[in-house]
Amino acid sequence: MFFAMSVAGASRKIRQAVAAWPGMSEAPHRFGGVEFTLGKREIGHLHGDRLLDVPFPRAVHDELIAAGAAEPHHVLPESGWISFRIAREEDVTAAIALLRKSYDLIAGQLARRAAQSAAVKAARA
Numbered sequence: 001m002f003f004a005m006s007v008a009g010a011s012r013k014i015r016q017a018v019a020a021w022p023g024m025s026e027a028p029h030r031f032g033g034v035e036f037t038l039g040k041r042e043i044g045h046l047h048g049d050r051l052l053d054v055p056f057p058r059a060v061h062d063e064l065i066a067a068g069a070a071e072p073h074h075v076l077p078e079s080g081w082i083s084f085r086i087a088r089e090e091d092v093t094a095a096i097a098l099l100r101k102s103y104d105l106i107a108g109q110l111a112r113r114a115a116q117s118a119a120v121k122a123a124r125a
Contacts, residue, residue, distance in 0.1 A: 005087040006050035010095070014046060017096045021103055036099060039110060043102040052084040052095045054102045070098065 011034070018024055018036050024043075029035035033047040044054035053073060056064065061080045064070040070082035086095055 005085070006048060007086050007089055007092055008049060010049040010086045010092045011046055013092050014052070014095055014099070018043075018099055018103075021100075023107075024103070038103060038106050041106045041110070043106055044099050046095075050086050052086060052098065053081055054084070054098050055079075055081050056102060057105065060101070060105070064098075069094070 015026065015034065019026070021038075023038050024036060026034050026036050029045040029047075031045075031047075033045050033051075035045040036043045042055065044052060046052050051074070054070075058080050061070075061082055064082055065072060070084050072083070073079055073081035074083040082098070084091070084095055084098055086092060
């Protein structure tokens, strides 16, 4: 269960950190808050100063939850999404780390796809 606790200024700090990563953009999220994207892929979204939702491959999702680093998504607990409550100042750093983990995974996927596409184009030439 998620409580209304929050850390004043958490959203601003997280948004500043994420904005510094190559290729990142942000936009309003369809369910409120702000969505962070790398290209067309969402790395996560933030609901104010209190809650972060991040998509992960199921294995990573399960590891994070087992380690107590996140909770199942607050609305879709059976999905690969996690939720992370921001209740203390140190949670801001942990939230940034979760977003960075998502960013790194998605950046790696996009790089592999680009390399595969380039290899296919080169083979056709």
